[in-house]
Amino acid sequence: xxxxxxxxxxxxxxxxxxxxxxxxxxAGQTIQLEGKHSLSLQEIIQEIDETGLExxxxxxxxxxxxLQEFIEQMQAFMGQSKNVVDxxxxxxxxxxxxxxxxxxxxxxxxxxxxxxxxxxxxxxxxLLADIEWVAQGDTPTSRTILINxxxxxxxxxxxxxKKLVAQLSQNMNFVMDLSVxxxxxLHARSRMIANETVVIQRIIDAANDLAGEKxxxxxxxxxxxxxQSRALMIADTAMLSxxxxxxxxxxxxxxxxxxxxxxxxIGEEKVVLMATHDxxxxxxxxxxxxxxxxxxxxxxxxxxxxxxxxxxxxxxxxKLQLLRGKLRSGELIAGFDQEKxxxx
Amino acid sequence: MNLITxxxxxxxxxxxxxxxxxxxxxxxxxxxxxVKFDCLHTDDDIAYEKAGIPVKKGLSGSLCPDxxxxxxxxxxxxxxxxxxxxxLVSESAGLCNRCSPYIKEIKAVCVIDNLSGIxxxxxxGPMLRMADIVVITKGDIVSQAEREVFAARVHSVNxxxxxxxINGLTGQGAYELSTLLFNDKHHVDSLKGRKLxxxxxxxxxxYCLGETRxxxxxxxxxxxxxxxxDN
Ligand SMILES: Nc1nc2c(ncn2[C@@H]2O[C@H](COP(=O)(O)OP(=O)(O)OP(=O)(O)O)[C@@H](O)[C@H]2O)c(=O)[nH]1
Ligand SMILES: [Mg+2]
Ligand SMILES: [Zn+2]
Ligand SMILES: [Zn+2]
Numbered sequence: 001x002x003x004x005x006x007x008x009x010x011x012x013x014x015x016x017x018x019x020x021x022x023x024x025x026x027a028g029q030t031i032q033l034e035g036k037h038s039l040s041l042q043e044i045i046q047e048i049d050e051t052g053l054e055x056x057x058x059x060x061x062x063x064x065x066x067l068q069e070f071i072e073q074m075q076a077f078m079g080q081s082k083n084v085v086d087x088x089x090x091x092x093x094x095x096x097x098x099x100x101x102x103x104x105x106x107x108x109x110x111x112x113x114x115x116x117x118x119x120x121x122x123x124x125x126x127l128l129a130d131i132e133w134v135a136q137g138d139t140p141t142s143r144t145i146l147i148n149x150x151x152x153x154x155x156x157x158x159x160x161x162k163k164l165v166a167q168l169s170q171n172m173n174f175v176m177d178l179s180v181x182x183x184x185x186l187h188a189r190s191r192m193i194a195n196e197t198v199v200i201q202r203i204i205d206a207a208n209d210l211a212g213e214k215x216x217x218x219x220x221x222x223x224x225x226x227x228q229s230r231a232l233m234i235a236d237t238a239m240l241s242x243x244x245x246x247x248x249x250x251x252x253x254x255x256x257x258x259x260x261x262x263x264x265x266i267g268e269e270k271v272v273l274m275a276t277h278d279x280x281x282x283x284x285x286x287x288x289x290x291x292x293x294x295x296x297x298x299x300x301x302x303x304x305x306x307x308x309x310x311x312x313x314x315x316x317x318x319k320l321q322l323l324r325g326k327l328r329s330g331e332l333i334a335g336f337d338q339e340k341x342x343x344x
Numbered sequence: 345m346n347l348i349t350x351x352x353x354x355x356x357x358x359x360x361x362x363x364x365x366x367x368x369x370x371x372x373x374x375x376x377x378x379v380k381f382d383c384l385h386t387d388d389d390i391a392y393e394k395a396g397i398p399v400k401k402g403l404s405g406s407l408c409p410d411x412x413x414x415x416x417x418x419x420x421x422x423x424x425x426x427x428x429x430x431x432l433v434s435e436s437a438g439l440c441n442r443c444s445p446y447i448k449e450i451k452a453v454c455v456i457d458n459l460s461g462i463x464x465x466x467x468x469g470p471m472l473r474m475a476d477i478v479v480i481t482k483g484d485i486v487s488q489a490e491r492e493v494f495a496a497r498v499h500s501v502n503x504x505x506x507x508x509x510i511n512g513l514t515g516q517g518a519y520e521l522s523t524l525l526f527n528d529k530h531h532v533d534s535l536k537g538r539k540l541x542x543x544x545x546x547x548x549x550x551y552c553l554g555e556t557r558x559x560x561x562x563x564x565x566x567x568x569x570x571x572x573x574d575n
Binding site: 024025027028029030057059062065066069070073125128129132133138139140157158160161163166167168169171172173174175176183184186187190191229233236237240241242243 | 458488493520
């Protein structure tokens with residue numbers, strides 16, 4: 001553990017040699033620290049006069065505490081073997097009326113998909129909040145969440161950069177003024193991953209594979225079409241997000257290959273949860289949970305029969321898509337049945 | 345009574361987060377009051393009243409709202425004690441990136457939103473750097489990557505804080521925040537002798553005092569000049 005005395009008498013340059021990740025911390029400071037190579041931290045602080053410290057709203061004591069904290073957290077973070085989450089277990093609680101949930105335990109495994117169905121306001125947000133907070137009987141539902149079958153460390157609640165759930169929803173848009181490549185670089189750097197360029201290329205390729213129309217690495221992210229944005233968000237979440245669980249809140253059926261998108265997430269060993277009312281998506285899941293009145297009412301394993309239904313639904317969906325295409329290009333909506341025969 | 349100071353840039357979601365959090369506390373029988381410090385105008389009092397939360401508002405007018413906060417928080421605390429609240433929340437508009445309303449040993453929360461841009465955490469100063477808890481809102485409308493990058497930036501300027509994502513619209517995460525804020529064993533009966541976490545700037549110029557005329561001869565006090573020389 002680096003003592004304050006040690007930190008004060010060392011130069012930023014030497015600190016960076018020992019703790020390379022301090023770049024991020026120094027960059028967040030209002031006073032210039034890098035570049036003043038030979039001076040110790042103490043000397044740099046002393047060199048800035050009173051007004052300089054005021055102008056920069058700089059508080060030396062707070063600065064040192066935060067620096068120490070940052071180093072401590074990073075050391076702990078690096079020391080951890082990757083936070084592998086193989087499964088998430090929910091032990092039952094109660095619904096809004098206090099009625100106990102009827103399952104024994106509910107397991108979400110990595111590379112498996114669970115769909116979540118139930119009307120808006122039925123308790124999906126609460127379930128998600130329970131997972132994010134790794135509830136230990138201390139939320140309104142009294143549910144308990146286990147990770148890999150065990151009581152998890154409180155790090156999952158409090159440590160920054162260690163969040164259990166990544167989210168994807170229809171309402172999300174890119175807001176940063178960056179190109180695709182700049183954006184991915186920024187994300188990769190915040191994660192401090194080693195093989196940045198390789199991962200970024202994989203993400204762009206995967207996103208282009210999911211999206212109907214291709215985009216280039218230099219496209220501004222805010223200029224991507226709806227389908228392209230969604231594809232990039234999914235590929236980035238699959239390969240670059242630190243969170244082991246991904247919650248998808250409906251993916252629209254346009255401009256993106258939803259089946260491939262799910263396969264990508266599964267391939268990256270995510271635990272996939274998907275809130276949906278689209279039967280095609282719901283049946284792609286291995287199991288689905290039904291939420292009502294704030295509680296989990298039922299857990300249904302997707303049966304062989306349902307899986308068979310999936311191909312029928314997909315066929316119907318394909319036809320609908322074709323009709324939409326026709327409508328768009330000004331053709332007449334006729335010969336729905338011929339469509340089927342001509343295709344075969 | 346607990347006292348909690350909440351600050352953050354304009355429209356970052358302070359009121360939304362406070363109301364959602366207060367609702368979960370009120371359901372558990374906790375009595376809550378609020379006070380809003382702002383500069384020129386606020387409708388937050390109406391929002392609190394609608395949510396069934398007794399509220400007072402203070403407008404600082406031409407003063408920095410945080411300076412105004414320090415001179416008035418004692419009186420506000422007395423009001424809260426008289427009303428018999430279990431929790432008194434102060435919401436301050438974080439208009440002055442140089443000041444913050446945080447008091448030592450009094451829980452300090454900064455609310456900041458994902459839309460404000462990744463350089464905001466570095467810019468907003470003690471209001472973020474000295475907070476115990478940082479709440480990040482509006483994660484529902486940006487991408488996962490942007491949320492992660494933004495949280496990393498917040499972490500780099502305040503690694504000691506607990507960082508939470510809360511949705512101000514649905515209240516997701518608000519219950520969890522409430523468990524970190526309310527402590528029925530902690531009582532603040534007086535603020536006398538307590539210290540601010542960070543000094544407020546002493547600089548005062550004639551314009552701080554209401555001067556409106558432009559010109560060298562009207563400039564008094566601590567005035568500094570821009571450097572326009574080529575370098
Ligand atoms: N999409 C989204 N909107 C939010 C969220 N939180 C707050 N808002 C909206 O953001 C706007 C501002 O929220 P307020 O709670 O009034 O913000 P504030 O920080 O109290 O604003 P001032 O007190 O005026 O500085 C409102 O329209 C809220 O509904 C969120 O998590 N997601
Ligand atoms: Mg407000
Ligand atoms: Zn100020
Ligand atoms: Zn002034």
